[in-house]
Amino acid sequence: MQNTRLVETSVGVFVAAGIAAFFMLGMKVSNFNAFSDVEGYEVSAQFENIGGLKVLSSVSVGGVRIGRVTSIGFDQEDYEAVVTMTIDHKYNRLPTDTSASIFTSGLLGEQYIGFEPGGEEAFLQEGDTIFLTQSAIVLEQVIGQFMFSKASEGAGE
């Protein structure tokens, strides 16, 4: 009888440990819970060039993440990329003249959208569009321009 109880207890402990490990993987290792089902309002912005921006890239103000990119499309009339973002409901006091730029975290890191709040009285709402945008800096273009200007300097002398 004692033996049976020992077996049953250890099986219980084993199953509990397995489930605990699974939850630890879910909560601590993965992004489960953190913006997994973003509840918020959608705003969109048009960019000339989005570089390496992806769906689920983060949207931040002053380094604090306030939302995520939900979809990326292409506008055939303006020939520009349309980025739709979901912003957390908590952050509903962003002025309508907020500007959006695409930055890179670190030199080779992931790209994200940074907001720069403006000074308008009205706030951004569901379905609004951000007009002031700045495209991603594409490193190859910058280097190309730099080399081109250097070369033309050399030719001028």
Added chain:
Amino acid sequence: MLFQQLGSCTLAFFQRLGRANIFLWAVLCGVPGLIFRLRLLIHQVFSVGVLSLVIIVVAGLFVGMVLGLQGYYTLVDFGAEDSLGVMVALSLVRELGPVVAALLFAGRAGSALTAEIGLMKATEQLAGMEMMAVDPIKRIIAPRFFAGVLSMPLLAAIFSALGVMGGYLAGVGLLGVDEGAFWSQMRSSVDFNEDIMNGVIKSIVFGVVVTWIAVFEGYDAVPTSEGVSRATTRTVVYASLAVLGLDFILTTLMFGEV
């Protein structure tokens, strides 16, 4: 002469495969009845799962630590040692957790299952049960099979979790990677549905395959001492090969289009 041998080998192979499938169907039919035999199932989870814990815990911890050390030396050359957590977690959750846990499971639990069932057959215990109108598949095989299928995902989850802890110990504790970067980069890159659930699906598939091979080899063993020993060897070899092959197929199916 050569062709005759080739033909007989092929036929024997397919006969065995057919037997294995009929056997699996019979076992699956016996699984629902386990609700009335919970005690049997618990005892099998003990011998299949709990007794495999030690090797899984130790292996998980050390595999994680080695991943942390080795990943650090590669990543530090690119100044990217902050992504150590991502590397350790993704390789454990997606690949190493399910695969290494399944290989250890085949060696530790699969061989024991085959030897036990094969010996029961050799000593005519299974035949004795049939004489008493007790279905050995329902009484002996089904609880062992289901216990294996149940234990495998749990063992793989424990393996992965401890591996991440091992990587944390080696990376943050030993080599001085920033703790915040370790966890935060890991959390932002590991997706729950995409990575962790796919790992769980993998481990369930491996659990079914390894236990199926183990119980079938035992049930189908030649009832002599030599036959049982051969069956045990075959279990470990076939189960390991099946795990490695299936892992490649599952990985291309799950993560192929990314």
